[in-house]
Amino acid sequence: MNPEPKVRSLRIYSFVFKTIFAYYLRSKLLRKFISESSWETKKKKFLSKKGKEAKDIFFSLGGVYIKIGQFISNLFHLLPEEFLWELQDLQDRVPSKPFSEIQKRWHSNFSTPMQEVFHDIGVEAHASASTAQVHIGYYKDKKVAIKVLYNGIEEEARADLKTIKKIIWIVDRFLFSISGREVAKQLEEMIHKELDLRNELHYLQKTILAFQTEKDFCFPEPVVEFCTKSILVTEFIEGKKIYEVPPHEFGNRKNPYLEKLIRAYMLMIFEYRFFHADPHPGNLILLENGQLCFIDFGAVQEISEDDSRNLERLLISSMQKDYHTMAEVLIEMGAVSENLKKEELCKILKYSLSKLNRILSSTKNFRNIGWDTLKPGEDLRFLREIQVSLKRLLAALQLPPNFLSLHRVLALLMGNFSYLDPTRSLFEYAEKPFQQVVLKGSSWRKRWREEGEEIVASALSLPKELNEFFYKLNRGEFKFQWTEDKDTAERKILLRELLSFGVLGSLFFYFGIYYAEKSWKEPSLLFYMLAGLSFWSFARSAWAYQNKK
Numbered sequence: 001m002n003p004e005p006k007v008r009s010l011r012i013y014s015f016v017f018k019t020i021f022a023y024y025l026r027s028k029l030l031r032k033f034i035s036e037s038s039w040e041t042k043k044k045k046f047l048s049k050k051g052k053e054a055k056d057i058f059f060s061l062g063g064v065y066i067k068i069g070q071f072i073s074n075l076f077h078l079l080p081e082e083f084l085w086e087l088q089d090l091q092d093r094v095p096s097k098p099f100s101e102i103q104k105r106w107h108s109n110f111s112t113p114m115q116e117v118f119h120d121i122g123v124e125a126h127a128s129a130s131t132a133q134v135h136i137g138y139y140k141d142k143k144v145a146i147k148v149l150y151n152g153i154e155e156e157a158r159a160d161l162k163t164i165k166k167i168i169w170i171v172d173r174f175l176f177s178i179s180g181r182e183v184a185k186q187l188e189e190m191i192h193k194e195l196d197l198r199n200e201l202h203y204l205q206k207t208i209l210a211f212q213t214e215k216d217f218c219f220p221e222p223v224v225e226f227c228t229k230s231i232l233v234t235e236f237i238e239g240k241k242i243y244e245v246p247p248h249e250f251g252n253r254k255n256p257y258l259e260k261l262i263r264a265y266m267l268m269i270f271e272y273r274f275f276h277a278d279p280h281p282g283n284l285i286l287l288e289n290g291q292l293c294f295i296d297f298g299a300v301q302e303i304s305e306d307d308s309r310n311l312e313r314l315l316i317s318s319m320q321k322d323y324h325t326m327a328e329v330l331i332e333m334g335a336v337s338e339n340l341k342k343e344e345l346c347k348i349l350k351y352s353l354s355k356l357n358r359i360l361s362s363t364k365n366f367r368n369i370g371w372d373t374l375k376p377g378e379d380l381r382f383l384r385e386i387q388v389s390l391k392r393l394l395a396a397l398q399l400p401p402n403f404l405s406l407h408r409v410l411a412l413l414m415g416n417f418s419y420l421d422p423t424r425s426l427f428e429y430a431e432k433p434f435q436q437v438v439l440k441g442s443s444w445r446k447r448w449r450e451e452g453e454e455i456v457a458s459a460l461s462l463p464k465e466l467n468e469f470f471y472k473l474n475r476g477e478f479k480f481q482w483t484e485d486k487d488t489a490e491r492k493i494l495l496r497e498l499l500s501f502g503v504l505g506s507l508f509f510y511f512g513i514y515y516a517e518k519s520w521k522e523p524s525l526l527f528y529m530l531a532g533l534s535f536w537s538f539a540r541s542a543w544a545y546q547n548k549k
Helices: 005-028 036-061 064-072 081-085 099-107 153-175 180-194 197-210 256-272 305-319 323-333 342-362 376-385 390-396 404-420 426-438 442-460 464-474 486-517 521-548
Strands: 132-139 142-149 231-235 274-276 284-286 292-294 300-302
Touching: 005 036, 036 064, 036 081, 064 153, 099 132, 099 142, 153 180, 180 197, 180 404, 197 231, 197 256, 197 274, 197 300, 256 274, 256 292, 256 305, 256 404, 256 426, 274 404, 305 323, 305 426, 323 342, 342 376, 376 390, 404 426, 486 521
Parallel strands: none
Antiparallel strands: 132 142, 142 231, 274 300, 284 292
């Protein structure tokens, strides 16, 4: 029997404050009297012990609290790994319920007993999570995973959500602004979706259809006739969990599974506009043939075309260091309130990107990034210089609607990347798929129409006097009288061709470089081809001119 909500929240508060206080005493007092090596040994033991305590608390609280523990357990880029490794059991080793309880849930949906439908069904749970557990059996000689929600989990989740919403309100009201109302709303929607397995079936089928031409990914096929609100049956995927592949296996090469993982999310967010919102290690399976498999589609979030386009604009403007566009997009998305002026936001964005670049270029290991790397004191000094208080900044920052899941995905992905390849940042892996997915197809054509054509038209437009000259020439208002001989006239024509092809070739070559720097492959190739033709014509005219002398 789980404890009451008030008791649960008190246990969380007590653990957090005791841990912070104990670590502070050790780091400020004990560290002064022992050697550095002894301190490191004691610190690791302390963190490991606290990790075990945290795991036990999350297990005992159950329900939504386990989901919070799962989220924390993957933050390798922020928290010490000695603490986090103890939390890994939260991914798929949650204490299971008796098989008799699972049978009760099954009988509330189907009259035929489970043992008569599935052959060799395992009485012991293959995996157990916060809201459901999975048993393995065979259906028509095919190995399947049978996911069943726990009895009464819906009522328990509602009670947990009430407690969590109160904690969010306290943090938002008395500690710092976290867009509490929006966070609570999105968290509640996310949990409710996960408690209806028909949503999981819908998005699993939708994902299979969307990725049908992508050979690097696979997804478990559902057995639709046994899928209900509280039961989901799919084929069982054999493979390794993503953390079972040691980081050093690929040497100095990039991890191919991470390349596939980031490409999958580029496709989901910018093309398909819905994404798997829970990429923790237990949900990522590596197959022997090199494919990456996603399982557990209980947490899936849709993203609107406007939000996808705004994210695209935000990323591109950040690469171009266009702080004004970045500010406009953030304001349009509702991520920043009117408490912060646009000019102040531009300064903060410029400072933030500059600091991010310094961190990316100077950091050799992205696992467990510490305060020495982040240097929050620098940020406070900068805010004082531009006369923006930390309180006003936090009050101005807001969570845009439907972006809680994106925050969660980014944090989980950074955790996966920092563990599996700590020497490279997520951005290094994102560069290639970003070019392939985001800067290709309809999106680049749209930018070409909006920006590229305008730039070219402006650069290639004729000066006013020259335009008037051609206009009058076309109307026959200018007449030419040639007084020189034929050879002189032909040489002048060739000189004009040399000038024209030289100018055109230079212009085309400039725009080829311009679009290459933006990673817009197609217009860049087009301008390089035009430049090549122009310079070839230039060389041909130069050869003809030489022969006329």
